[in-house]
Amino acid sequence: MKTVDLSRLELGDAWYDSDETVRWRDTLPLTAGTPGASEVSAGDLVVVYFEVDPGKRIGRHTDSEEEVLLAIAGTVAVTVGDGDDGELSAGEMAVVPPNVPHGITNVGDEPAAVVGFFPSGEVTHGFDEPVMPDGERMFVSRPEA
Template identity: 50%
Template sequence: VYFEIKPGDSLGTHTDSAEEIILVLEGKAEATVEHEKGEITKGEMALIPHMVPHNIRNIGSETLKVVGFFSSPNVVSTFVEPLMPINQSTVGTPPIESDSPMTWNEIFSRIMG
């Protein structure tokens, strides 16, 4: 999954059903994994175990660009707060069963315009 976060914003605390490795392509982030926090910058990675609450926040002055690699082709992500503007707390790839299933690509396309 690829995503961008504007300065001062965060992705939102969530869990993923599969282990994830995130790689920062541009910018500076604060990664929170359960109760631990650390900074990661361009070219650095973080490992996030499955089902552990985590968040990525942009602490730099430029747009944070991140790519995430999951250990499974099927991923369900559950957010503490619903994602806006789609107002969903659970998303997945492939789409999970719901009234309006969306993939990560559809979500980021809608958010980014």
């Protein structure tokens, strides 16, 4: 059995220097080496977890693979492409097509938590601006990473 204890995950801060509203915490991807997780991926699935505080957001970005977003706490607005907008509350899901720009904003009064599932063994994430603290715009998630 493969398990994840979300309360034990060590999350890293991420932000844009140019915009104080772009700030989130994440672990990308969840792997056997992630504290709180046993073997999560089997090579053909990438799983990510992130949290966003009220009024904050994840910067607009693309992912090389289709992404299924599952809100597990709070309420987020998801903007996909040029106006395909919607809100997700805990227990709701959305699908983002591959290579389509999208962003996620916490529109609620409590921290939001979301799990993203990618049906691939490797996902390239490309952000509009450098993501701090590393200052990279593009990075790759792999289960073995």
